[in-house]
Amino acid sequence: MSTPTTPVPEAPFTIGTPEFVADPQAHYAWLRENAPLARTRLEYGPVSQPIWVFSRYRDCRAMLTDPRLPRSPAGGSAMTTGLPEHLRLLSIESVIMKDDPEHKRLRSLVSRPFTPRMTAKLGERVRDLAVARLDALAGQDVVDLRQEFALPIPYTVIAEMVGVDEADRPRFQSGVTALLSDRSAEGWDLQIRDLVAFTRDLVARKHDDPGDDILTGLIHAEExxxxxxxxxxxxxxxxLVIAGYETTYNLITNAVVTLLDHPEQRTRLQQAPDDDALWRSAIEEIVRYSGPVGGTKPATAAEDIDWDGRTIPAGSSVLPLLGSANRDPDAFDAPDRFDITRSPNHHLGFGYGPHFCLGANLARLEARIAVQTLLARHPHVSLAIPRDELRLEPMPLWTRYDTLPVLLG
Incomplete structure (x- = not known):
């Protein structure tokens, strides 16, 4: 059999540039139409790397279950040699970077503490936190809803999930903030090292003094x-911090922006505060339409791969553009229409297959309860600035607003 010779086109833009971040959907549409498998570059600050991207739904979904495209290619364990502990734990040891059978083992063990009882408790706690945050904001004219509402709720949930005492919260929050920031930031290395030391000490304490928290459950999870x-x-x-915190506060923020952009859909939700099915459907549509995550961790071609007559060379970094797949007209009827009753809605906003987001259910739960509580308390909430003044953070494949100034009303 002859080797496929059809060349893979190169996209006329770089993912992550200001031009791309300003209007990713226009670039995604071009890719789906002209180069559903394309070569381009991924730019993040001073770093730029070559990347192969899929933009159509069917290709993205197929890629996420293709064993020829592992997260950690054969020989990846050799990368641990000389790697500092904190970087090893963030990369090589992370379940996000594992492949089966090791990935399956870790997923199975980590799922055990997330019992129905624990999930129910989390829902109650999220509602209490949302109410408390709105109480604290009462009487203020302009509120940055991202910083003062969307962000504190999942942070507190994560801190309580891992059993961090109130006295230790400032140190933990400093480490979490660094974990989610640019690695080139001054002091990042020292802060992450401190977070590792803090977490190891916390694990040791939970061994000796178990608590009613997820961290204790992880320590004692057994199969x-x-x-x-x-x-x-x-x-x-x-x-858990990355999957259950970063994704969630941005999902809450994006949910509010999207509902403010579509007042008829917002009104429909407000008129059905107890319609659990409608609210769950609305959150799924928000994830599809304006979810914060536009791509996964890159995979690596373990061999030369023939994909529809085109060759992806072994060793290539390959990325599914989830934000593009979720607007593919071949997969969704009128994909640019926001419809909280959309059904079916098989979006890829949390990924697909073995690496489906660990924090998906927690993010859904927190976003639904936070937005329900906000709209019930402040039914006339509105933007405090013109819509075109909202700014997205310059992060490739993320939809993250830097602030969300609102009038609670």
């Missing part, structure tokens, strides 16, 4: 005599 190692527990805490 057929297998348990998580200390390194795996620490790495899992980092994963």
């Amino acid at each position: 057929d005599g297998d348990r998580l190692s200390e390194d795996e527990v620490v790495a899992m805490v980092f994963t």
